[in-house]
Amino acid sequence: MFLLSCPHCGEKREEEEFAYGGEAFIARPADPETLDDEGWGDYLFKRKNTKGWHWEMWGHQTGCRKFFIVKRNTASHAIAGSWTLAEGRKAYDAEGGAA
Amino acid sequence: MKLSSHRLKIATARIDYDRPLSISFDGKSFPAFAGDTLASALLASGTRMLARSFKYGRPRGIIGAGPEEPNALVQLEQGPQTVPNLKATQVEVYSGLTARRTTGWPSLGVDAKSLGGRFSRFMPAGFYYKTFKYPAALWPRYEHIIRHAAGYGSAPVENDPDIYDHMHHHVQVLVVGGGASGLVAALTAGQAGLRVLLLDEQNELGGWLLSQPNANIGGKTAPAWLKAAIDELKSLPNVRILTRTSAFALHDMNMIQAAQSLQDNLPLAHRSTDQPRQRLHRIRADRVILASGAIERPLVYGNNDLPGIFTASAMTTYLNRYGVACGHNVLLLTSNDHVYQGAIDMARAGIKVTLADTRADINATWEQRAAAAGIALYKGYGIAQAHGGRSVHSAQLAKLDARDNRVTGSGPLISCDAIGSSGGLSPTVHLFCHDGGRPHWDEALLAYVAPALGREKAGIYVVGAACGEFGLASSLQQSRGVSNKAVASLGKAEVATALDFGSDEPAVTPARRIFRVPDGKKEGYGAKAFVDYQNDVAVTDIQLAVRENYKSIEHIKRYTALGFGTDQGKLSNVNGFAIAADALGQHISEVGTTTYRPAYSPVTFGTLAGAHEGDTFEPKRYTAMHASHVARGALFEPVGQWLRPWYFPKAREDMHAAVRRECLATRRSVGMMDASTLGKIDIRGKDVREFLNRVYANAWTNLAPGKCRYGLMLDENGMVFDDGVTSCISDNHFVMTTTTGGAARVMTWLEKWHQTEWPDLDVYLTSVTDHWATAAVVGPNSRKVLQKVCSDIDLSSDAFKFMDWRAGTVAGVPARVFRISFSGELAFEVNVDATHGHHVWEALMEAGREFDITPYGTETMHVLRAEKGFIIVGQDTDGSMTPFDLDMGWAVGMKKPYSFIGKRSFKRSDTARSDRKQLVGLLTDDPAEVLREGAQIIEQADFKPPAKMLGHVTSSYHSPELGRSIAMAVVRDGIARKSPDGQKAGRDIVYAWAGGRAVRAKIVPYVFVDPKGERQNV
Amino acid sequence: MSKSLMQSPLHHFDLAKQAVKPDGRHGVWAGELPLAGYIALRGDSATPAFVEAASSALGVPLPVTPCTLAQSGAVKVAWISPDEWLVVCPREKLGATIAALERALEGIRSQVVDNSGGYTQVLLTGANASDVLAHCTVYDIAHLDPGKVVGTTFGKSATLLHRQDRGFCLIFRRSFADYLWRFMVRAATPYGFGVALREDASAAERETA
Known part of the structure; x- marks a missing residue:
């Protein structure tokens, strides 16, 4: 029941307007065919399952239908910020790829 | 007017003495005034006992004046409007109010459990856990009796008439x-x-x-x-x-x-x-x-649960707010200053008040004011034990040590008809x-x-x-x-207006640190002293829990039931924590509190449901042709929130008969189905073919405008998760269809890939599901029907081939017509702007009249497609089926340059196994035997459990066309089993087990009707 | 193409039959603005060529500020996202508007889709209109200034929402229309609910046209 700030709509909105989109920055391997089973399995299934700060995606379902990045604390539900996909990537990298 | 026995005329009371009314409790009539609560009205008439306790059946009365009340739970009103377990202290009276007690079985006067109460020494904490543990099978019977005896109200059985x-x-x-x-x-x-x-x-x-x-x-x-x-x-x-x-x-x-x-x-x-x-x-x-x-917490002392024993603040509230004297001869017990004003108010209202303060030193101002009001004050005394049966009648005081909570001498026996105590505020x-x-x-x-x-x-x-x-x-x-x-x-200027908050309250004298008032006896040998009234938790129970090695307060709570129930321990928790702390030899701050969880007080289900019930429980989605289906007698089934026609029974037809008629009419002449619910996505951009190549298993590079193609959509694990026909409108413009239930999921899936992985692809996606209404005209006469209402499309077999689409005019409105088929018959799907959907449906029905055009629903659709072996994603698949498992390798474009979604997973060892569960057809020996969907496939009819499970039946129907049963199933190594080698080895014979019966069946190819696919090409 | 063959998604409620001229008797009035033209427009706000071409074809500057609405005459353009708009126009102008957009956007990365069968609008007015919205949506109506449009929840469904004609305009999908209407009527009933005559409901539309 938290509030999320949609970086496209520029407003804080109720959680009901959004849908969770999974852990952020799980990039599809550039060449899946040359990847071994373990590497492909990691991409498919391995997730951080963090207790604490977590970079994740949300989709603004009833609004702009855009996916964006949220840094959320999975234990306290505190939210450090939300960004567009591109800006979120920069913020994530600025933290060294993980919080 | 004559006031009831305990009603006083208090000028500042918040009841309206000019508005008397009558209420009923347990079948007896009581006078009340507007502004009363049920509790204040009952107390005004001197009511004492109105409940029996949960475990021991002890007589109980009202204790509090608000949400903290543990005892006075009532069943309000009757029939559909009844509400169980309301606190009488929170029920506002109204004329004609009817309420009943919720405890006391068989009656309030004779309670079966009170027998147990006499042997309460033998019913300590964990009694039920320990006693009724064996045999486990009997617990439901114990539980039934115990719950019945324990009381608590009953939920209404009728529908709630309120909104x-x-x-x-x-x-x-x-x-x-x-x-x-x-x-x-x-x-x-x-x-x-x-x-x-x-x-x-x-x-x-x-x-x-x-x-x-x-x-x-x-x-x-x-x-x-x-x-x-x-x-x-x-x-x-x-x-x-x-x-x-x-x-x-x-x-x-x-x-x-x-x-x-x-x-x-x-x-x-x-x-x-x-x-x-x-x-x-x-x-x-x-x-x-x-x-x-x-909320004021009471002090804990012997027999502190007798009817007529209250919190001191509740007594003050009843007096000042409701004009009710809880007793005429009141004994108050306190550890602090909070009770004094109330005690003085009571004395001034003519009530005889005795006040025992556990402290030896008290505030001089309060002492003077109390004396002036005529209150008899005992300093340094506690209550050792209260006496009474169905009402308190006296209490034994004991002299307390000034510092330690121990008895140093005896005190007087005080006669009283009510006791109020204050152990401080929580x-x-x-x-x-x-x-x-x-x-x-x-x-x-x-x-x-x-x-x-x-x-x-x-x-x-x-x-x-x-x-x-x-x-x-x-x-x-x-x-x-x-x-x-x-x-x-919030960025506003602070409000500076000077306010005078001055009061004549004396300075506070520190409270005595006391929770359990000692009675001079070893715990367990004196009268029972209750901490939690609603759950009958006594001091001894908490001590026992600690002796049995429960150390966390959360565990002690669960073992003793301290703080559970409708009052959630509002009176009892802090006393319980303090007594547990003593038993554990810890400070209360080390013990901590139990977890506070919503809800603070009970909330009705109706309130939680709100308007989300009845016909607004959840969205029901309708197509533009819904009224046409209703007019033709359709029964409906929900599919992904849509209401789809299920079948159209004629007079006295059951589903079986209706479906048989609909199937045969469609295969012999012409039928029509509302296909509007399929998801539709308009996709445009110069990279649309590349996009489709990536999200579908098939290849899309060469699909020409005017052509359609069936596609399988996979997840990244290589498993089928949606399917549908996608058509090329123009070189950079396609329209995709999805399953009815998968529409939103597919749209979100495609958007996510586009936004996150491939933002550079020039492609835009827009859902047009609601824009298009779709009528599928199906059967050998479908062309003739369409010809009557469409003159600008050449519908001939040569000009308009299977898997083509054409734009034109149908029944006078613009339409896209797709020659695609989910039945194996010649068929046309007519798509129009949904505002024209009803018009076009009716025009087609009219045009088809001479061919006895038959509307059909999802059930017939399922039979027709199963006869052809067409899968339903989500029925014949379950998220663990690859295209190869479905024997649909023809729909996979392995040569596409981009490693499409799911492709890499085909090489994973488990996905590449040859003996995975695979989709096959099943024919029973007995053509009348229709297998149960979900039946387990096993190797032998005779087996010793556990049987090796080879798969299950996914689709099973009676085929009117073939006059026999057909089924589809996923079977381990099924494709090899039905091969000539498999047949030779007898591996094509399996059994479908359901309902305690094994039915023999033969594995066959899953296309049962027109295996060569000739009918759809005519 | 004659409007007589068309049915709005709320056709089955036969609202015209229940409709009366709004007065002070009820706290909430609602009426459908049926059978408008709806065009989904996609393209990149950050591409000036796209914005200019779309604006000139529509005769309205394309709103590129998030959650804003542009209106000119009978044409309404709602911002949905940085690359999506919903154009609402009279049915009579639908074909010409689509043609104008497609012509103007030739060669520019974009999408123009007729979605007219997929939507309808309801105009909600009356002293308690905003109370009804507070029952039905999670959006803070106090933040809905004139000229703003938001996509938000409506019960368990969704709607576009903006102020119009001293009331609120809801734009929602056809297949959910029955649910939205019922849910709205249920929320409105405690305040006194009336179906507004179509003439009054569409007064704003006619005025601006």
Whole structure:
């Protein structure tokens, strides 16, 4: 029941307007065919399952239908910020790829 | 007018003596006044016992005056309007109110459990766990009897005739609690110009001030101050006040849920059916100011559960607010100053008052005022034990050591008809704690308090008694200061208006640290002393739990049931924690509290459901042709929120007969199905083919405009998750169809890939599901039907081939016609703007009349497609089937340059196994035997459990076309089993096990009708 | 193409039969603005060529500020996202508007889709209109200034929402229309609910046209 700030709509909105989109920055391997089973399995299934700060995606379902990045604390539900996909990537990298 | 035995005429009481009314309790009539609660009305007539306790069946009466009440649970009204387990202390009376007790079986006078009460030594904590543990099979029978005997009300069995709703609020400041400090908070925020919402659970604002009319604030009497404050609040347009509204939960980021009672206080006949009975408010607040007050906890002493024993504050409330004397000869017991004003009020009202203060040193001012009021004061005494049966009649006092909680001598036996005790105040910290806040133990106040600014960062502030400000003047001063901090945090100027909060309250003398009042005996040898009334938890139970090595307070709670139930331990928790701490040899601050969880008080299911019930329970989606289907007698089934025609029974037809008729009519002549519910996505851009190549297993590079292709969509694990036909409109423009239930999921899936992985692809996706209405005209005569209403498309077999589409005009409106088939027959799917959907459907029905065109529903669709072996994603697949498992390798473009979604997973060892479960057909030996869907496939009819499970039946029907049963199933290594080699080895014979029966079946190819696919090409 | 062959998604409620001229008797009035033209427009706000071409074809500057609405005459353009708009126009102008957009956007990365069968609009007015919205949506109506449009929840469904004609205009999908109407009527009933005559409901539309 938290509030999320949609970086496209520029407003804080109720959680009901959004849908969770999974852990952020799980990039599809550039060449899946040359990847071994373990590497492909990691991409498919391995997730951080963090207790604490977590970079994740949300989709603004009833609004702009855009996916964006949220840094959320999975234990306290505190939210450090939300960004567009591109800006979120920069913020994530600025933290060294993980919080 | 003659008042009832315990009713007094109190000038400041909040009842209306000019509006008498009559209520009924347990079949007896009682007089009451408007403004009474059920509890105050019953007490006014001298009612004592109205319940039996949960475990021992001990007589119990009213103890509290609000949400803390553990005993007086009633069943309100009857039939569909009945509500179980309401606290009599919270039920406002109305003319004709009818209520019943909820405990006491077979009757209040004779309770089966009271027999047990005499042997209560043998029913300690964990008694039920220990006694009824074996044999486990008998527990349901024990449970039935125990629950029946325990009482508690019953839920209505009829539909609820009342309506409920939800309302969302967005405010800058939410103030929870309309007592004195809450009023100051709301005034401060309101005067600062903020959007303010003030909630109070009672029928009017004022909180404890309503019980304390003889207090004064800034030179005004409490009632006068209250009226001025409320008048000013009401004059502020930016302040909204909701009474009878209980804030019961605080969630992330200051989302508060509150339940408002809108009509419960009205006589049944006066309630409007247009108005909600209760309303759930969901409030998002920038700042929350908790002014939730405190609840007085009783002291724990022998037989402290006798009817006629109250909290001291409840007695004061009954006197001052309701004009009710809880007794005519009252004994009060205290560890603190809070009881004195109430005691004086009682004495001035003509009640004989004896006051035992456990402290030897007390405040001189209070002592003088008490003496002046004629109160007999015993300093340094406790109650060792109360005496009585169905009502208290006396109490034995004991002299206490000045420092240690031990008995140093005997005291007098005091005759009394009511006892009130005060062990101090317990701040109502529940909301503060719901989303992670913790209270801290204040040794000076002897209370768990919510620190005023402890959650300032989260925008939560605490004022008044909830944060331990127990004095009137000091709490108002503190509320003003803290509220101004909240105001300033929102960028508003602090409200500086000087207010006089002066009061004539004497300075506070420290309370005695006492919870369990000693009786001079070893624990367990004196009279039973109760901590939790609702769950019959005595001091000995907590001590036993500790002896049995329960060390965490959460475990002690669960072993003893301390703090469970409808009162959630509002009276008992702190006493329980303190007694557990003693037994554990720890300080209470080390023991901590149990977890405070929503809801603060019970909320009805109706309130939680709101308008989400009946025909607005969830969206029902309709196609443009719905009225046509209703007119033709369709029965409907829900598919992904849509209501789709299921089948169209004619007179006296059952489903089987209707489906048989619909199937044969379609295969012999022509049928028509509403296919509007399929998901449709318009996709445009110069990279659309590349996009489709990536998201579908098939290849799309060469599909020409005017052509359609069936596609399988996979997840990244290589498993089929949707399918449908996608058509090329023009070189850069395609329209995709999805399954009905998968439409939203596919749209989100495609958007996600486009947005996250491939933003550079020039392609835009727009859902057009609702725009197009689709009529599938199916069967050998479908061309003839369409020809009658479509003149600008050449429908001939040569000009308009299978898997082509054409734009044209149907029944006078623009249409896209697709020659595709989900039945194996010649078929055309006519798509029009949905505003024309009804018109076109009716025009096609009219055109088809000479061919006896037959509308059909999903059931016939399923039979027709199963006869052809066409899969239904989600029925024949379950998220673990690859295209190869489905024997649909033809729909996979392995040569596409981009490694399409799911492709890489085909090489994973488990996915690449040859003996995976594979889709096959099944034919039973007996053509009349229709296998059960979900039946397990096993190798042998005779087996010793556990049998090796090879798969299951996914689709199974009677085929009218073949005159026999057909089935599809997923079977381990199924494709090899049905091969000539498999047949030779007899591996094509399996058994389908369901309902305790194995049915022999032969594995066959899953295309049962027209295996060469000739009919759709005519 | 004659409007007589068309049915709005709320056709089955036969609202015209229940409709009366709004007065002070009820707190909430609602009426459908049926059978308008709806065009989904996609393209990149950050591409000036796209914005200019779309604006000139529509005769309205394409709103590129988030959650804003542009209106000119009977044409309404609602911002949905940085690359999506919903154009609402009279049915009579639908074909010409689509043609104009497609012509103007030739060669520019974009999408123009006729979605007219997929939507309808309801105009909600009356003293308690905003109370009804507070029951039905999670959006804070106090933040809905004139000229703003938001996509938010409506019960368990969704709607576009903006102020229009001293009331609120809801734009929602056809297949959910029955649910939205019922849910709205249920929320409105405690305040007194009336179906507004179509002439009054569409007064704003006619005025601006």
